[in-house]
Amino acid sequence: EFNIVRPKGYTVSYHATSEMEKHHFGQTHPMKPWRLTLTKSLVTAYGMPFAMDNYNTRHATYEELNSFHSSDYLDYLATAAPEDQPRDLDNPDKDVKFNLGGSDCPLFHGLYDYCSMSAGTSLDAARKICNKQSDIAIAWGGGLHHAKKSEASGFCYINDIVLAILQLLRLYPRVLYIDIDVHHGDGVEEAFFSTDRVMTVSFHKYQPEVFFPGTGGLNDNGPKSEHNPGAHHAINVPLNDGITDEQYEHLFKSIIGQVNTTFRPSAIALQCGADSLAGDRLGRFNLKVEGHAACVRFCKSLGIPMILFGGGGYTPRNVARAWAYETSIAIGADQNIPAEIPQHAPWRQHFVHETLFPTLEQSMSEPRNNKNTEKRLRDIVAHVHEQLRFVQH
Ligand code: ZL4
Ligand code: CA
Ligand code: ZN
Known part of the structure; x- marks a missing residue:
């Protein structure tokens, strides 16, 4: 029996709403909000809600969304x-206002409700951190890192992360944003390009022209104009196909370890996009649940108030495994969580191999070739080290 107890000395809050999960982007669209239902059912089957404060989230208000997004976009x-979807089938992405209505960011029924719930989830998480009512706040329904001030992008309409960080900045002097989604966290990076109070670090597949969004090269560290305090406060870790748990963990710990000692963040916002897992429909990496989760464990070990956001993740059973296991890390139950998916878990049939930790071979028919050389990874760490010499706090 998995005996779940409340962690001693700290509080974890879980922010979600089943209302969000009912929305559909369209039949074959990769983004499937019901992956949140699958995650919640796994978290519940393991009994984890007993160890957390559980909040049903509200919709964010127009004024809250307006703290980052422009009124004309929101209207x-x-x-x-x-x-209003463009009907030109030969060119589905033509003539779209604010990048809305194309195939990546379709207009669907209840879109505004979906967006304001996702934002409400992340804002509630941020408020619990600010009120010191939580030490770790979980918002798997958030993490939509591509949305811009006046533009939808890459399945993201409202940038709930930016809104949550703006909340944190009311209380905390410095916020560290970390992004382990397989895509570059461009929207969050851009929003805080000109401040030295937020440092952004994104790990992602980088191959401009071929892989979305095409930004986030090693040398993109924030505009280096003369009086920009934000210069050197964007860190990008561009990676190739097939990176392994061992390489990723090593890279993550050395980079985030260094960033922690130089930037000295007072709060952490960690985007846990699960499309960096092996076997993801859109991803390119060879990460297992263990490797992905090691990032969460390392951040927790820093002992700084933290929000965990969701993000990408297009093979729902893998998303649910990763986020459920990462929830167990947050509450400190990961050491004794059984790998076997509980018999009574609804949707159990989705978890083909019936364990939280599928092997690479179980995750994908043929693991990708690893195109990341040890030399390249060393060069990345050296470059980041150089950047951090400009950062003084
Ligand atoms: C789809 O099957 O690279 C959308 C998108 C819809 C349904 C049927 C329409 C078929 C894959 C993706 C036409 C699809 C054409 N349907 C999509 C340059 C692109 C223009 C749009 O994890 N086409 C754009 C965005 C990325 C592009 C990734 C990741 C979000 C996050 C955080 C966003 N966009 C080329 C693609 C499908 C679709 C199948 C798709 N879109 C895959 N990659 C993209 O970072 C949440
Ligand atoms: Ca990323
Ligand atoms: Zn992604």
């Missing part, structure tokens, strides 16, 4: 209907 988002 269109609130009124645009699926019928």
Whole structure:
């Protein structure tokens, strides 16, 4: 029996709403909000809610969304209907306002509700951290890192992470943003390009022209204009196909360890996009649940208040495994969680191999070739080390 107890000395809060999970981007669209239902059912089957404060989240208000997004964008988002979808099938991404209505960011029924719930989840998480009512706040429904001030991008309409970090900045002098989604966290990076109070670090697959969004090269460290305090406060870790747990963990610990000692963050915002796992429909890496989760464990070990956001993740059973296991790390139950998926878990049939920790071979028919050389990874660590010499706090 997995005996779940409340962690001693600290509090974890879990922020979600089943309302969000009912929305559909369209039949074959990769983003499937029901992966959140699958995650919650696994978390519940393991009994984890007993060890956390559980909050049903509300919708973020227009004013809250407006703290980052422009009014003209929000007004269109609130009124645009699926019928406004461009009908030109030869060129589906033509003529779209604010990048809304194309195939990546379709207009679907209940879109504004979906967006304001995702943002509400992350804002509630941030408030619990600010009130010191939580030490770790979990918002798997957030993490939509591509959304811009006046533009939807890459399945993201409202940048809940930016909104949450703006909340944290009311209380905390410095916030460290870390992004382990397989895509570059461009929207968050851009939003804080000109401040030295937020440092952003994204690990991602980088191959401009071929892989979305095409930004986030090693030398992109924030505009280096003369009086920009934000210069050197964006760190990018561009990676190739097939990176392994061992390489990723080593890279993550050496980079985040260094960033922690130089930047000395007072709060951490960790985007846990699960599309960096092996076997993801859109991803390219060879990470197992263990390797992905090691990043969460390392951040927790720093002992700094933290928000865990969701993000990408397009093979729902893998998303649910990773986020459920990472929830167990947050509450300190990871050492004794059984790998066997509980018999009574709803949706158990989704977890083909019936364990939390599928092997690489179980995750994908043929693991990808690893195109990351040890030399390249050493060069990346050296470059980051150089960047951090400009950072003084
Ligand atoms: C799909 O099957 O690279 C959308 C998107 C819809 C349904 C049927 C329409 C078929 C894959 C992706 C036409 C699809 C054409 N449907 C999509 C340059 C692109 C223009 C759009 O994890 N086409 C754009 C965005 C990325 C592009 C990734 C990751 C988000 C996050 C945080 C966003 N966009 C080329 C693609 C499908 C679709 C199948 C798709 N879109 C895969 N990669 C993209 O970082 C949440
Ligand atoms: Ca990333
Ligand atoms: Zn992604």
